[in-house]
Amino acid sequence: MRTIALSLLTGAALTMAPPLAPPAAAQNIEDIITGAAQSLIAQELDKNAYIAAQNTNTISAYRDYLERFPNGVYRGNAERAIARLGGNVKPTEPAPTDSAAAVEASLGLSRAQRVKIQQQLTTLGYPTGGADGLWGRNTRNAITKWQTANKVTATGYVTGQQVRLIGQQAGAAPAPVPGDEGADYQLEERLLGLTTSERREVQRRLTTLGYNTFGADGVFGRNTRRALADWQRDAGERPTGYITADQLRALRQQS
Structure with missing residues (x-):
């Protein structure tokens, strides 16, 4: 009788006990797999974004990469590339959008x-x-x-x-001829892009100063070139007969 009662009590205790928990490894295996997959995907996205920035090879492209992946694997490479291209990796403050430096920077x-x-x-x-x-x-x-x-x-x-x-x-521009120093002065005058009225102004001012161009028709012929050369010589400049931007300003001040 005692043996039967003891057996019944043991069975009841076993029935009332909570089920055993599964092993920790089995319980977390799904989370581990999901985390590993997400990490691989993030690495691949990081790599592809940096390759895209490399292919474009502009400051804006590398900055876009850094904004998307501030702690990316290729962060150091991107920062060095920006510095190599002449950009600021970490500007102290954003440059005004209308500043000359910002306009140039936007060109990348x-x-x-x-x-x-x-x-x-x-x-x-x-x-x-x-x-x-x-x-x-x-x-x-x-x-x-x-x-x-x-x-x-x-x-x-x-x-x-x-x-x-x-x-x-x-x-x-024509290729410079060795020893032909006058070619640079011709080119510099041409780059001024003087209009006909501005050429007439030069002729009138030279004539007013006593360097007669024998007319103000806007055409720089032999007389105008000679007048220019004489004025340049008296001003201590090289008498080339071709006017530069600095000389044009000086001529206007003098007359």
Whole structure:
């Protein structure tokens, strides 16, 4: 009798006990698989986004990558690429959208494009001190001089339209002849783009100062070239017979 009661009590205790929990590994296996898959997908998206930025190879493309993946695997590469292209990786404050520097930055010029523009400016008579794609003081000065000669706001920073104009002028410019120093002065005068009325103004001002051009018809012929050369000689300038932007300003001040 005691044996039967003991057996009944043991069975009841077993029936009332909570079921055993599954092993921890089996319980979390689904979460582990899901997390691993998500990590692989994130890595693939990160990689594809950086490859896309590389293919475009512009400052804006690399910045777009960094905005999407601020802690991405290729963050360091993207920051170095931005610096190589002349951009600021971490600007202290956003530049005004209407500033000259911001306009140039929005072009996203590549290193190769910057080198080409430096070469074109030098060809046009505005030396940049080298063509390495790094736009320092010499290049900014060259851009400023070119802008002044072309009667646009002299900021030292280019716009998209100015980049195209520099390219057009450099393509149309004749190759410099070694030892022919006058070729640079002819080119500089041509780049001023003087209108007929402005040419007449030059002739009238020269005549007023005592350098007779024998007429103000807007055509710079032999008499005007001689008058210009005489005025330049008396002003302590090289008597080339071709006027520069600086000389035009001086002529206006004198007369």
